[in-house]
Amino acid sequence: MTKRDIPGIVIGRLPIYLRAIQRMAQEGQRVTSSKELGERLGVSAAQIRKDLSQFGEFGKQGTGYNIKYLSEQLRRILNLDVVWDMAIVGAGDVGNALAHYQGFRDRGFQATMIFDNDSGKIGKKIGNLIVQDISEMSKAIQQASIKVAMVATPANHAQEVTDQLVEAGVKAILNYAPIQISVPEGVRVEYIDPATHLQKMSYYLK
Amino acid sequence: MTKRDIPGIVIGRLPIYLRAIQRMAQEGQRVTSSKELGERLGVSAAQIRKDLSQFGEFGKQGTGYNIKYLSEQLRRILNLDVVWDMAIVGAGDVGNALAHYQGFRDRGFQATMIFDNDSGKIGKKIGNLIVQDISEMSKAIQQASIKVAMVATPANHAQEVTDQLVEAGVKAILNYAPIQISVPEGVRVEYIDPATHLQKMSYYLK
DNA sequence: TAGATTGTTAATCGATTAACAATC
DNA sequence: TAGATTGTTAATCGATTAACAATC
Structure with a gap:
């Protein structure tokens, strides 16, 4: 099943919009506009309206967007009306930080397993997870x-590790290892590599 | 001083190219082509040639790119021929993982300071850094x-924290806090937020 | 009603790709 | 020489923005 053809770049902005309006909600705000949201995020109002219009009509002329309603709709669109269980592979510093991270739960995810191949780590507790042998x-x-x-x-x-994950049925991988990995069609990969971000900024640094 | 106008999206790909060819170098490879590099990274050969041509002529017709030479050139372009000292703000799990992370040094950066406002953490050692009071x-x-x-x-x-950093002369900030921050002209910000990546993938998940 | 803001269309802008002469 | 691959131009493709009728 392929989704109706909405550009990936649009999908990538929805979580940013969601994060911002959830923060607005926390601050007690009830309504926002594409203008206000755009100013807060540094994107144009037109882009926000265009992006949202791909999925339906969520606003009201003259008043803008109800924050609670838009937030619900975005979570529905992004399949965040359930909590996704996650596995962490690697119990080093990064795996450790991910296992402790409190910020996932509110945003639709929770780590429920962590694996390593180091017998010195297997069986140890990290947060409320126990490190399991990667062979399991x-x-x-x-x-x-x-x-x-x-x-x-x-x-x-x-x-x-990726090959094993795919084989076991994993469909979405967030890769912290600083290397490109290949996966079959139908499996998504996103990358987090702080050094590439830093290197991008250092271009402008002198 | 503004750089000659090269699109940010091009600058953002240079670190990816650099990472890939440094890996090739590690594996003992001497030469590559835009075709090979493109296949490895999942981008078109034309794009790689176009991107690189913004900065000079680094290849040879018929043979491709000398990996050592291209690597040096990319590091020069990205200002990575020096090691940039970095400050870490926040000594929680993320700050801790960043302080321990061994991957920065080879890629042009090193953390030399870490700050927190928790008196229970100040003075403690993390890796080879001592947590300093944020007031300092x-x-x-x-x-x-x-x-x-x-x-x-x-x-x-x-x-x-960002305001203080900018005031103190910081020009590049890698923000792990899940919130948009505002900085004056001339200061760069990049964001790392695992939840937004996960949410982007979950769109495709059912 | 008057003012504000949406959703959408058309225009603009920018990025990617295809093609190829040059040349190693 | 023949084959491969660059750097670059022009064509294509896609994304962003401007503008505005609709309407709350």
Whole structure:
């Protein structure tokens, strides 16, 4: 099943919009406009209206967008009306920080498993997870029907770990290893690599 | 001073190219082509040639690009022929992982300071850094002429911390707090928020 | 009603790709 | 020489913005 053809760049902005309006909601605000939201995010009002119009009509002329309603709609569109269980692969510093991170739950995700291949770490507790042997990973992920994983291994293990995850049925991978990984059609990968962000900024630095 | 007008989207791809060819170099490869690099990264060969041609002529017809030479050139373009000192703000799980992260050094950066406002953390050692009181931050950053910082505080402190960093002369901020921050002209900000990446993927998840 | 703001269309702008002469 | 691949131009494609009728 392929989604109706909405550009990936639009999909990528929806979580940004959602984050901003959820913050507005927290601050007690009830209504916003494409103008206000755009100013807060540094994007044009027209772009916000255009993006949202791909999915329906969520605003009212003259008044703008009801924050609670728009927030519900965005969460529905992004499939965030459920909480997705996640596996973490790698129990080093990054895996550790991810296991402790409190910010996922409110935003539709929770880490429920963490794996490593280091016998010194297996069985240890990190947050409320117990580090499992990576040799158990495939079985555990299949049994729990896990669809989302975060890879926090060294670069040289990222591809083999990815292959195992895909084999076990994972469909979305957030890769912290500083290397491009390849996956079959139908599996999504996003990358987090602080050094590439820093390097992009250092271009402007002198 | 403004750089000659090269699109930010091009600058953003250079670190990706650099990462890939440095890996090729590690694997002992001497030469590559826009075709090979493109296939590895999932971008078109034409795009790679076009991007690189913004900065000079780095290849040879018939043979391609010398990896060592291209790598040097990219590092020069990105101002990575020096190591940039960085400050970390926030000594929670994220700050801790950043302080321990071994991957920066090879890529042009090193964390040399970490700050927190929790008296229970101040004075403690994280990796080879000692957590300093955030009230000392401005002075310390100015004295060391630090230009790059990573913000790893809760969202509600990110803006005030940013203001202090900018005031102290920081020009590039990597923000891990899940909130948009505003900075004056001439200061760059990049964002890392795992939840937005996950939410982008979950759109495609059912 | 008057003012504000939406959703949408058409115009503009910018980025990507295809094609190819040059040349190693 | 023949084959490969660059750097660059022109064509295509896609994304953003401006403008405005509709309407709350």
